[in-house]
Amino acid sequence: MDRYRVKPGTVVRLKDWEPGDTSAYSGGKEQAPQELDRLRQSLVTLQETLWAEKRRSVLVILQAMDTGGKDGTISHVLTGLNPQGVYVQGFGVPSTEELEHDYLWRAHEHTPQRGKIGVFNRSYYEDVLVVRVHELVPKDVWSRRYDHINAFERLLSDEGTTVLKFFLNISKAEQKQRLEERLAQTDKRWKFNPDDLAERRLWDKYQEAYEVVLSRTSTEYAPWYIVPSDHKWYRNLVVSSALANTMQRMDLQVPKITFDPQKVRID
Numbered sequence: 001m002d003r004y005r006v007k008p009g010t011v012v013r014l015k016d017w018e019p020g021d022t023s024a025y026s027g028g029k030e031q032a033p034q035e036l037d038r039l040r041q042s043l044v045t046l047q048e049t050l051w052a053e054k055r056r057s058v059l060v061i062l063q064a065m066d067t068g069g070k071d072g073t074i075s076h077v078l079t080g081l082n083p084q085g086v087y088v089q090g091f092g093v094p095s096t097e098e099l100e101h102d103y104l105w106r107a108h109e110h111t112p113q114r115g116k117i118g119v120f121n122r123s124y125y126e127d128v129l130v131v132r133v134h135e136l137v138p139k140d141v142w143s144r145r146y147d148h149i150n151a152f153e154r155l156l157s158d159e160g161t162t163v164l165k166f167f168l169n170i171s172k173a174e175q176k177q178r179l180e181e182r183l184a185q186t187d188k189r190w191k192f193n194p195d196d197l198a199e200r201r202l203w204d205k206y207q208e209a210y211e212v213v214l215s216r217t218s219t220e221y222a223p224w225y226i227v228p229s230d231h232k233w234y235r236n237l238v239v240s241s242a243l244a245n246t247m248q249r250m251d252l253q254v255p256k257i258t259f260d261p262q263k264v265r266i267d
């Protein structure tokens with residue numbers, strides 16, 4: 001999945017990243033479910049070992065335009081894992097109390113404890129995305145945040161949290177289709193938010209804001225992946241295998257036993 005990782009220092013132009021790409025998996029949509037199952041089995045074992053080791057944690061950050069598939073990714077990629085070891089937190093419009101603190105305050109308490117996989121459905125990146133696009137704070141305030149975020153993720157990484165970040169990259173045409181589906185299907189209609197249409201009109205501004213995020217905050221210790229997400233099956237495979245690969249590289253170890261099993265007698 002290295003091809004989708006943003007190398008630190010790259011200037012990202014989203015027009016160079018194809019949302020409909022499926023080239024890293026030749027099995028196609030038909031064989032994708034089996035492949036996802038295979039990846040899931042590795043994730044189950046990796047998660048068990050992470051839990052047993054209880055020294056480190058993993059933080060997955062999901063960002064996307066509306067209908068980009070954050071919810072779907074969470075349910076497809078994490079299904080089958082031990083629920084005790086996974087922690088999902090969503091970030092919506094900040095409350096009055098949250099606004100009375102710095103923007104990282106509300107996120108820090110939800111970072112995963114040792115042994116767990118934490119997932120952020122949206123995150124403090126909104127504070128340089130929606131906040132930048134709508135100028136919710138002045139430019140001299142949001143423009144300093146990229147450095148804070150890099151420093152914050154450095155802190156997490158130094159203290160034992162492996163951070164990986166996914167931008168689910170859909171095309172504007174695919175978003176139109178998904179919004180239309182939400183409207184047309186009675187069981188999906190609850191997900192339709194008329195405000196999303198106003199955001200859609202700001203598509204180019206959001207793409208620009210994402211380009212800056214992806215260019216400035218992809219680091220060795222907290223890389224961004226730009227996930228081709230027009231095809232849901234492919235998106236799931238990319239996220240799942242990037243997560244599995246990352247956890248494999250952590251070289252997780254179950255704790256060493258401090259007794260001699262030969263000498264244990266169970267009467």
Ligand code: AMP
Pocket residue numbers: 091092093094122123126127130131
């Ligand atoms: P949803 O993910 O559909 O539940 O929507 C959450 C909404 O909260 C989105 O419209 C986000 O843009 C918005 N949101 C999240 N974080 C912030 C933030 N820091 N400031 C303003 N709006 C935010």
Ligand code: MG
Pocket residue numbers: 066193196
């Ligand atoms: Mg929404």
